[in-house]
Amino acid sequence: MQRRILMMLVLLLVIIMSLTPVFAQDEPQTPAITEITWTCPSGFEGQTLVLYNWLYFISDTAIQEFEARCGVTVRLETYGSNEELIASMRQGNPGYDIAVPADYGIAIMAREGLIQKIDVSRIPNYANIDDLYKGLSFDPNEEYSVPYLWGTFGALYNVDVIGEEITTWEQIWNFPGRIGWTDDQRSILGVALRELGYNPNSTDEGEVYEALDLLLGYATNSNLIHISEDPTPLFVRGDLDLILTYSGDAFQRILECECDNFKYVIPVEGSVLDVESMVLLKDAPNPELAYLFMDFIHDPFVAALNTNETAYGSVNRVAVEAGLIDPEISQAIIPSDDVLELMWVIEDIQDAEFIYADAWDEFRIIISR
Amino acid sequence: MAMWLTARTRKYSGVLLALPSVLWLVLFFLLPLVIVFVFSFMTRSTSVTGVTLPFTLSSYERAFNVFDVILIRSLRIALFTTLICLVIGYPIAFYIRTRKTVLGRNIALFLIILPFWTNFLVRTYAWQVLLSENGTINGFLRGIGILAQGESLQMLQTEGAVLLGLVYGYLPFMVLPIYASLRRFDFRLVEAANDLGARDLQVFWRIIVPMTLPGIIAGSILVFIPAIGSFVTPDMLGGTKTLMIGTLIGDKFERDRPLGAALSMIMMGMVLVALVIYAWGMRKESQNNG
């Protein structure tokens, strides 16, 4: 046995030695990125990383690469909303290392001590992230989160039903087909607040209830028949004609169906911009490997894989500038500069969250009559 | 009678045998319910536990003032589900009981139970596929010309779809207890009644129904309880107009724990009322018979 291992080692050494000069000669002059350059330090073999993520929110290829390079196992489990993630962490971390909450979720989790501080100096590839996404309102001092992907909140609709492409919120509210909404009170009430000229993160009860009345008007005058955590399957099967959902989920469906009647729109009046970031959970069993994974994710090639497979926007500046993002995807998901200026991020508003919750309860009950 | 097996040893062994189960149920069933009970009187907060002091009745107030529509709807859907299950389940139980051979009876029973060996979620999903606008039923109706091309019936996301899913899901809970009580039923009683000049309907209402009442009651309870607390079925087959209490409790566990706890308590209250009514009905029936 030992002799065989020794022989293999020697063989390996010979191969490596014969290859090394080739690499040295071929060192490219321009930094064109054609592969993952990230290397895994040794010593992690056989370990496990547990990732708690949204469904279909990571590239399978990236995970496999990470597993192969480090000799580790990545276990992926999923949640369906910020609230589900927070609720399960409040129950006590059952053994997850990394989670990927959206914006205001990070602030809540930091405030409640559900996540640990991150030392970004231990993540060399953190430098690859566009400054635009760093130090946002939910983590102003860059202490708790590593930006991961971004998306928008808009409408996925069947263009055959209306016969033309739509561009505004007004057209969305008055869409002539069967409508389904994602059960996201902060985003939807936020849109209504903005329409009334208020802060979409308002903590004023009167303003939120005005927004509620506005939504009630829209809902009763249209065919809103469905509200759930994820209405996309019903849309794909043809039981809904328009759904309010997130950009990546929408584009995954558009790419899957290979049809030309599914369209996604970010209305010109602006909408929610969500930035999902990786966080290190409290009581994470393997923080070392977690750091390694966060660094790996921001290797430009990996970051590009992630965007190209999930259809969510990349926060990795190097990947974007090197042209690694599938042009079809970047064209589709990036709003125009005018619209981008009107987008907003949902903020943690602490106990004012209950104002939204109560208003939303009232909304759901009134439309269920 | 063995003299050593005194009442005392029996008492002793009885307690010993019951103890592990009782402990398990108290520890992992009743105690957790006490926690929910306490939570339902606390104030909501954005803390790790989701609750804080002081004690208040405000969650109950909100549950009855804001969510009354949902409570009534859940109760109505659960009652209808029970009723439909009874109307469909009784003849099925009868059918199974009256197969001539044991094998025939077993096959009939087998065909009822078997679909339930596939996962509940998968079965409900199958209904989604059937009821969808581009689904099997609409496709069939278009195929035979009842619906024009491009036309479809909206069946999903209606209260009818939820009722259908619930009846489908819980029908065996009705059939099996009724069948069990029919199994013990001596059909010569029917014969005797006929000989004495009783008409079929009389036989049915005066002999068969009272004799199978325990099965009917057990079946109704077994259907009513999961139906009123149902979570998966309204989620998968319903829409905005079929919001039920189970979905709400699940949602409030994440966002507003005292309210979720209060809704749980109210739902258990409704179950309890149903049980009391049944128990009362059963006692009255047995008094009539006695």
Next chain:
Amino acid sequence: MANTVLSQPKFGQLVAVDDRIKRGRILQTVGRFSGGVVIPFASYFFLWAPILVLVLFSFNASRTVDVWRGFTFDWYLNVFNSMGAGSARSSATLMESLRNSLFIGAISTIIATVLGTMLALSMARSKFPGKKIVDGILLVPMVIPEITQGISLALFFKIVFDYVQNTTGERWLPGFGTIIIGHVAFNISYVAIVVRASLQGLSKSYEEASYDLGANYWHTFWRVTFPLILPGIIGGALLAFTLSLDDYLITFYNKGVGSGTLPIYVYGMLKTSVSPEVNALSTIMLAVSTVLVGTSLWLQGRNGARAD
């Protein structure tokens, strides 16, 4: 009322009449109550239609379920391939969740069957103070909706685990243990009720005779009672296993890392689109359970026929 209709001598006469001749007429009467064959057959169709759709689409060449695009065995091959190593992530997770389901189902069934049978023996064969209360406790799991049970148990574990951590510094986590505890909790009652029913149908004289002959409690149970109530115990265990396999809510609120069961996996999948592998796996499970349950019923039927 029934008692007044039937006076004693009449009943005596009836017993003497040949059963077989009478049976035809009795069946005619009761046949009318069951709506002839229409209602039962419509009901059977109602029960089986979704299953047929499921089976049909497990052979559909298209990944979507709205259209039939020809026949394929691919989904079955995927399921079988994923049992080996080096398979796609999603199929591997599918198989892991199936293994978890079977493991949790088996362990919780064993525990619930042992405890439930003991409880049934106690309820049916002895008297002790507080028996009425035990009777009440026994019913609790059957009258508490699953969602309440799942959430209350999760809150309970949270409090206990926090307490343990504060006092001993040790960190307890939800996982297989918490799921199994929850499943046993709702299964004990079902097992106890089924076993108690078969104990009630069993005359005490067998056991008394055994005691008279000098056997002790232990011997009497294993040599006399146990073989006689075995069908009841098996029935209770099967019921417990089925309920455990089917449970979504209690598992959802009490699972840990890597302990997700098949329903958890399927529910996650329903949020986007159900892969045809799930249809294939369901069909396989249906086929296996058909063979198992069918064989047992056939055997029972044969025994029953012989007993007649």
